[in-house]
Amino acid sequence: MSNVTPTQTLDGYKGYALSVTAPEKGSSALPAKVEIVPGKTMEVDCNHHSLMGQFSEKSLSDGKRYHVFESNGEATSTLMACPDNTKRKEFVRGQGLFLDINEALPPVVFASEGIEIKQRLWSSSTPYAMEKGIAHSVETEAAKALKAYPESLEGYDRYVLFLPEIKNSTKERKVEITPGVTTEVDCNNHRLMGEFVEKNIDGWGYNYLVFESDGGIRSTRMACPDNTRRTGLVTGATHLMNYNSRLPVVVFIPKKDNFSIQYQVWEAGELK
Template sequence: MSNVAPAQTLDGYQAHALSVTALKQGSDSPVKIEIVPGKIMEVDCNHHSLIGEFAEKVLSDGNQYYVFESNGQAISTLMACPDNTRRKEFVRGQSIFIDNNSAVPPVVFASEGIEIKQRNWSSSKPYPIEKEVNHTIETEATKALEAYPESLEGYDRYVLFLPEIKNSVKERKVEIIPGVTTEVDCNMHGLLGTFVEKNIEGWGYSYLVFESDGGVRSTMMACPDNTRRTELVTGATHLMDYNSRLPVVVFIPEKDNFSVQYRVWEAGDLK
């Protein structure tokens, strides 16, 4: 992470350039960038978080930049500390994730005194989530499944049990990827729809509902011929914490051409 002097400037803010990773041609393992704001502060035994939030902006040329708006203050838990020992640490604010799909390093603006760091996340290949649940071994996650709705009108239920990963210090997240198999031409296509997170009252659990009519958006390039092919078109994804103690329950529209996949993301070092 380095300070830069971009064409765009903001009064009262300092610019920081993220580093991007060149992807190998044909690679099916994308990279996400986590933008992490923070500030070196003196803290006690409590957990502290920097107050603030990101705003995404778009320049006239279509390039994006990000502004972390913060007053530089932190909130903390209110546990009684055993002594008055204090230490200095990097107090993090709420981070955001962006796709590493541009050769131009994204620029982040933050107030003076606030640092911007980044973590690059690497992913597995996509795996399908099964519609039917067949589990023969009882685990904490299979027991918890009893609290989730078994059906939703107009939707199929998909359930994912994540394997427990022992003796690992690496942070992981799971990305849920909806898709529809349809006929396409030479243009780039994307499935229309959004994920809605629903809470299960009294349990503290949640599940996902992908709301979509199956419509597909596309670029408007003129194709050289009328050749068409059938392929899986994916839509907006949902990124969540990796937790093997709970099932991932997803409701997808009840249509034969709908499906859902997942990727596991693994964090690199904070820089």
């Protein structure tokens, strides 16, 4: 990203221009995301440091909404005892913001004075279906951990995903979970209504997901040129999580024949 002087300004903040090219309409390229990463170059020790602050949206005089990272420039850190007093310069990152590049992207992102904004692209695998009532024969660490998770939830089906261990790789990865329903659709854009709720397993620190939905669908209201309808997969709000092969991914979705769940793995590119 580059520091710019945008046509729209925000007192006390700097503007940074996104440098991402959206795919052409109808392109067969796999989807991609851009992560907006706020940070500050600081002197650090052996601990892990994280910049405090958060993104919000603000409307400016042009009527458009912009992403704004607000921070006082301070950082939190772990409290390990370092073996010496060695210090080094490091770009200390804050909480990133993920955007799909096939959607309308903001031309400018704002950040508090003294905060720098970088970006990186994430590329995805093809979507894969998650399995219901999965059986496992190998006692991996994730399979053993599954015993702590609830086996059932009234009105829901349980889906389980065991992620493979990836050795000799330093690339950062995430997993995106996507719910969907198979139904008849027309030429409009359709969206499954509902949301993911993250539940905690007491005493373990593990989490699982519940997709709460009545199966309702909302859509645009374009006038279709004919009454042709087809069977299609209508997806809903997704959940993005860290890639962790040591724990299972457990998801509960409504117990309905036309509901399904998919996942895809995202891989981070270079931070620029």
